[in-house]
Amino acid sequence: MQPRETHLTQSVTHAAEALIEGKLVAFPTETVYGLGADATQDKAVARVFAAKGRPSFNPLIVHVPSLEDAVALGEFSPEASELAKLFWPGPLTLVVPRRKGCPVSLLASAGLPSLAIRVPKHPLAQALLKAVRRPVVAPSANPSGHISPTTAAHVRAGLGDKVSVILDGGPAAIGLESTIIGFLGGRAALYRPGGLAREEIESALGHRLVQAEDAKKPSAPGQLESHYAPKAQLRLNAKAVKEGEIYLAFGPMPDATFNLSPSGDLIEAAANLFRLLHEIDATGARVIAVAPIPDRGLGEAINDRLKRAAAPRS
Numbered sequence: 422m423q424p425r426e427t428h429l430t431q432s433v434t435h436a437a438e439a440l441i442e443g444k445l446v447a448f449p450t451e452t453v454y455g456l457g458a459d460a461t462q463d464k465a466v467a468r469v470f471a472a473k474g475r476p477s478f479n480p481l482i483v484h485v486p487s488l489e490d491a492v493a494l495g496e497f498s499p500e501a502s503e504l505a506k507l508f509w510p511g512p513l514t515l516v517v518p519r520r521k522g523c524p525v526s527l528l529a530s531a532g533l534p535s536l537a538i539r540v541p542k543h544p545l546a547q548a549l550l551k552a553v554r555r556p557v558v559a560p561s562a563n564p565s566g567h568i569s570p571t572t573a574a575h576v577r578a579g580l581g582d583k584v585s586v587i588l589d590g591g592p593a594a595i596g597l598e599s600t601i602i603g604f605l606g607g608r609a610a611l612y613r614p615g616g617l618a619r620e621e622i623e624s625a626l627g628h629r630l631v632q633a634e635d636a637k638k639p640s641a642p643g644q645l646e647s648h649y650a651p652k653a654q655l656r657l658n659a660k661a662v663k664e665g666e667i668y669l670a671f672g673p674m675p676d677a678t679f680n681l682s683p684s685g686d687l688i689e690a691a692a693n694l695f696r697l698l699h700e701i702d703a704t705g706a707r708v709i710a711v712a713p714i715p716d717r718g719l720g721e722a723i724n725d726r727l728k729r730a731a732a733p734r735s
């Protein structure tokens with residue numbers, strides 16, 4: 422008898438049942454925690470928007486356990502299939518044309534003819550998706566405009582009263598949302614930098630990614646300029662801390678209480694980013710001064726999130 426595993430299997434079954442009943446289930450993925458709902462039920466999808474307080478023009482990512490399940494929902498070009506085969510399961514979302522007869526609620530994609538699909542790698546996400554046997558929409562499990570959750574405790578603090586089940590799979594390994602790739606005029610385009618570095622995708626494809634349209638446009642991801650925002654103000658590229666600020670360091674700095682990565686590792690920094698912003702916010706800090714982060718590898722996604730977090734609030 423392995424009581425822990427039995428317990429886990431029971432929670433997954435219970436969570437899958439809740440989804441089928443149209444309820445909301447928060448679950449871990451390797452990127453961030455997702456706020457899941459059965460993608461085929463309009464009402465369940467609507468509950469996601471309501472729980473997050475999200476503007477309804479913002480489309481959601483559909484999660485499935487395998488490429489085979491993804492192909493049933495969307496049309497994969499040769500390049501889309503290639504990326505899926507290379508990087509799924511993993512921190513990559515592909516935006517593809519919706520297949521005719523696709524059962525996903527139109528509300529999920531905010532009426533767009535395309536669908537954002539992802540196959541997550543986290544074992545608990547995989548177990549849940551296999552148990553529910555339906556596509557699951559899951560935005561990050563935070564109130565709209567807040568920092569994405571990388572632990573079950575973050576979800577409980579932000580949305581605890583709005584979800585039926587929270588599956589706890591420990592801290593998210595990557596800590597940044599998935600990279601989103603769309604296909605513009607048949608060419609792969611970067612819609613949102615994320616947990617899979619642009620360079621990895623480009624070297625797999627053998628060519629550069631097209632730069633996606635203006636990030637402010639509502640059909641593009643991360644369209645809201647102020648997003649991922651902590652309560653504190655952010656001052657970016659800060660080489661030193663000023664009076665009254667709390668410093669978020671990067672690289673060797675023995676005196677720093679909060680350091681994204683003392684060894685200067687961008688993967689570690691990504692994994693720590695949202696958790697540290699949560700922790701600094703909890704101190705009641707008014708201003709967070711953030712050290713400069715190199716713009717290569719996962720640094721591109723980290724800087725994207727930091728810029729949004731620092732943008733003037735609307």
Ligand code: TXA
Nearest residue numbers: 452454455480481535536537560561598599641642643
């Ligand atoms: O890592 C992740 O991607 C996490 C985990 C839970 O999977 N999910 C996540 O979802 O970050 P969310 O809802 O916070 O971000 C989804 C992004 C949005 O910026 C949205 O605009 C974009 O995906 N998106 C969804 N459908 C799209 C579509 N059809 N065309 C273009 N962008 C789309």
Ligand code: MG
Nearest residue numbers: 560561569598
């Ligand atoms: Mg989000």
